[in-house]
Amino acid sequence: ADKIIISGGDGGTGAAPLTSIKFAGNPWELGLSEAHNALKVNNLRGLVHVQTDGGLKTGQDIVKAALLGAESYAFGTGALTIIGCKMLRICHVNKCSVGIATQNEKLRSEYFNGTVEQLINYFTYLAEDVRKIMAQLGYKTMEEMIGRSDLLRVVDTEFAKKFDFSSVLHREEGFDTCQSPSNEPFDANEFEKEVLAEAMDAIKNPERPIKIVRDICNLNRSFGARISGEIAQYYGDSGLKANTIKINLKGIAGQALGAFLINGVSIRLEGVANDYIGKGMHGGKIVIRSQNQGEAFSAGGNTCLYGATGGKLYIAGSVGERFAVRNSGAMAVVEGTGDNACEYMTGGVVVILGKTGINFGAGMTGGFAFVYDEDHSFVENVNRELVDALRIDTDDGDEARHYLKRLLKDYVAETESEKAQILLDNFRVEIRNFWLVRPKNLTKLPLNPDKGD
Known part of the structure; x- marks a missing residue:
């Protein structure tokens, strides 16, 4: 550090x-x-x-x-x-009466006096x-x-x-302050610099897509951020066409795999990754799978999709706590999570094909989630302050069911998930075990399965 x-x-x-x-x-x-x-x-x-x-x-x-x-x-x-904060403890609902913790232009222009x-x-x-x-x-x-x-x-x-x-x-002997302003990191991001050098031709000439194959280890952190930054320099937030740059990795990725990923970059990892997968992700696709798949195996760490605004994340395994915290646009499918999933979520779609842990949807004001609940224990884990958990095996749930089925088909195509394939094969029966979690004030689901490609 x-x-x-x-x-x-x-x-x-x-x-x-x-x-x-x-x-x-x-x-x-x-x-x-x-x-x-x-x-x-x-x-x-x-x-x-x-x-x-x-x-x-x-x-x-x-x-x-x-x-x-x-x-x-x-x-x-x-x-x-x-500058005027009154500690109203409503920062997560976009209704700050003094115009600080809000994106509402009216509140900001009329009430912020700092x-x-x-x-x-x-x-x-x-x-x-x-x-x-x-x-x-x-x-x-x-x-x-x-x-x-x-x-x-x-x-x-x-x-x-x-x-x-x-x-x-107690006071130990030794230096009390930092003596070296340039603490050289172990990796210095040379790994991604090499990959970027190989990808530059496709960035400059998008009509010539490229596929890159590499081994990765846990020293290689924030992989994808440098490449995305280079693309953004040329093309802005819109990025490139889907799959212009395909990167196939094998091994154990370091923290923040795919951080700030942009459209046009597709990362496939054969192995597992650490915390903060897809942090700030804006577009593109991250797919993680291994020979050990399913809810019993951890394929990702804590706080994945933190603050993501777009893109897709498919993981054929479980992830840690605070999954999709502050997600505001990404689409994700995983096979289990820890506590506090979908915390402060404001947009996007999350599908969880297994257990979730406690305090699901705390502070969730946007987006929605599908949760598979085979043993009927999920309802006890939902924080019901701002969200409702609804069944979709009803006449009113036709659109949501079709949407979920399309997501699962796409997920199977990318990960070859055995769990998802079984659910698809028995969809008419298994749909009874799914919950739809959505904010109480969300009257119509923003169903767009192609967002993030």
């Missing part, structure tokens, strides 16, 4: 319920002290920049963070409050507060204070005496 960020439990999104804001997570002080000292013990602190955040508001907060080992400090809640000057004033006063404390301690620069946990004292109260702060205030 070039930078390690320690986030505490006191900040966080205004979309979280009050119980999550008040009773979730740990203080950043604990994580920061432990991370800082662990890096020093292993002679790594000089290579890594350490940052912290989590409810930082005053100069005293910043100085304490510096003394515990942080070199930089992030602000969310405080800065938002300065200015750059307000933020400048806040951070100026914050810096002056820090300087005042530094002067009291006798320091001229922040760098001199970083890691000086020996300057901290426990307050002299009966309540404080109940706790042992020795681990938090």
Whole structure:
């Protein structure tokens, strides 16, 4: 890592319920002290920049963070409050009454009154507060204070005496700040540079499509992002025609396979991938399969399709937690997920051919999902605050059934999934085991099976 960020439990999104804001997570002080000292013990602190955040508001907060080992400090809640945020905890429903957490142009133009000057004033006063404390301690620069946990004292109260702060205030010997601004990564993305060099002819001459075959390993992270960026430079967001660049990979892909993928690029992986598959994906297609397929085998990690806006993802296996979180346009078929699937989803289509874990559809305000529920346990896992779970084996479900069947046929063609093929062979019976999950205010399903090719 070039930078390690320690986030505490006191900040966080205004979309979280009050119980999550008040009773979730740990203080950043604990994580920061432990991370800082662990890096020093292993002679790594000089290579890594350490940052912290989590409810930082005053100069005293910043100085304490510096003394515990942080070199930089992030602000969310405080800065938002300065420009008008009222912490209404409705950030996920696009109805922010002060025009901050919304894409509604009317709300933004009529109600947002924040200015750059307000933020400048806040951070100026914050810096002056820090300087005042530094002067009291006798320091001229922040760098001199970083890691000086020996300057901290426990307050002299009966309540404080109940706790042992020795681990938090412990100071290891070694560098307290990052000494090397250029921590060279293991891979330096040479792998994708080689693939991009081979693909450049097809990018410049789309009438000449190309197929590229490579082995991949888990050091090769964010594969597809560099190629997509090059395509976007030439053609913008629209990208290329479907399958202009076909990339067949074999092995274990690193994190963020297909991140920010664009139309025209098709990635097929024979193997498995790590977290964040298809992060920010805009188009194209990602297909993952292996000789071990089905719900019992994990083929993808956590937080896949984070913030995706388009494209297709087919995985012949299970994935981890927070699948399709903040998905706003991608289409996906997988054979099982962990907890919190479709969290904060605002668009797109998700098909899950197996178990999902708890808290399905929390904060989901758009898009829809089909979930196969053979043992009739799914309903207990749905967060019903914003979504409904409906059966589609009724007269009203004709359009949804036909749409699901087309998706499954496409999925089988791409992955040769045995599970999906069995469902298709017995579709008239198995359709009774499917749920359609959609936002309560979604009256008509946006059925478009070809989106994302």
